[in-house]
Each structure stands twice: as structure tokens, then as C-alpha cells.
Amino acid sequence: MLRVVLDTNVFVSGLLSRKGAPSKVLDNWRAGKYLLLTSPSIISEVRGVLQTPRIKNRYATGQEEIEQLISLLEKDAVVIPDISPLKGIIPQDPEDEKFLACATNGGADFIVTGDHHLLALKDHEGISIITARDFMDRLPESP
Numbered sequence: 411m412l413r414v415v416l417d418t419n420v421f422v423s424g425l426l427s428r429k430g431a432p433s434k435v436l437d438n439w440r441a442g443k444y445l446l447l448t449s450p451s452i453i454s455e456v457r458g459v460l461q462t463p464r465i466k467n468r469y470a471t472g473q474e475e476i477e478q479l480i481s482l483l484e485k486d487a488v489v490i491p492d493i494s495p496l497k498g499i500i501p502q503d504p505e506d507e508k509f510l511a512c513a514t515n516g517g518a519d520f521i522v523t524g525d526h527h528l529l530a531l532k533d534h535e536g537i538s539i540i541t542a543r544d545f546m547d548r549l550p551e552s553p
Contacts, residue, residue, distance in 0.1 A: 412444040412549070413488075415513040417523035418455045418541050425460075425479060426469050431542035435522060438549055439486075446487040447516035451508045453483055461508075490516040499534070503527045513537045520545060 415426075416435065424432035439446045459465060460476045488514050500506045506527050513521050514535055521539045523529060528539050540548070 412520065413447055413516060413518045414439075414444045414545070415447045415452075415509055415516065415518045415521045417509055417525055417528065418452065418459055419524045420522050421456055422459050422465070423524070426465070426471075431546050432524075434546050435510075435542045438546075442516065443549060446483075447490055447512055447518050448483060448487045449490045449492050449512040449515075451492050452512060453480060453489070455505075455508075456480065456483065471543065488516065489495075500527050500531070510534050511539075520548075 420432045420435060423430070424434075424436035427433060438444065457476065460471060460479065461473075462549050465471065466476075490510070491510070493515055497504070497507065501508060503525075506525060509517050509521055509523065509528060512518070514537070518537050521528060521534070521537060522542055522545045523539060524541060529541065533539055
């Protein structure tokens, strides 16, 4: 089964809008078509983004809703420990290196992102870095 790391922007976009490729990526995860890999630092970033006033106000998300979403992520994804941090691979945005570390430590096949710093790499140690739309084009029809 495919092992996939989602960037925070894909995860948050897919949760907040039922339209578009990020939402389809999450729907396919819930349908068991791939294994989602995440890490404590990624979960923390997702929680932080969901708690920003801009997101909470625009999408009317309450703290209880946010915690339910985080709980689902912690329960239904494979949480890879934050070990072997990578440094210096993305000097323009070192915070993005947590996605590379999670993917490397978890044996991922793909990192799905909308972040231009990650997409510019194209791959990392044999792990393809692609957009949500490209991932949907590559996802097999059956689990």
C-alpha cells in the first residue's frame, strides 16, 4: 500500500473545503486507498493553523471541532516519531524539512504538497514530491 505524507496546506485545505483535489486526497485516505504518515510536529502545525483566528473565524471552527479533527489524525494515521531531523535541505523554509524527515523515517512513497519550496525539490531520497492533483492522477483505483 502507498505510504504518503501530506503537507499541512493539503490537510487543512482538504478539511475546510469539500471542493478540489486536497479534499479528494483526504477522502481517498479515509477510504483506505493509501496509508497516511504524519508526525507529532506535523500534527502540531496542523493544530496551530486550524487555531489561527483567520481560519477559525472564516470557517467557524470551534476548539472542540479542531480537537476532533486532530484526534482523527492521531488515531487513523501512522504517527512517525520526530527522529532524525533533517537540516539544510530547504534553507528558504527550514520548517518544511519536517515533512521530508517524516517521509524518510516512515518509508513514504509520496509527499503531497502545495508548497513551492518542497515542490521545487521534485523528490527526496526516492520519495516523489507532488501536488494533490498529481497525486490523484497517480492513485490506483482500488486499495
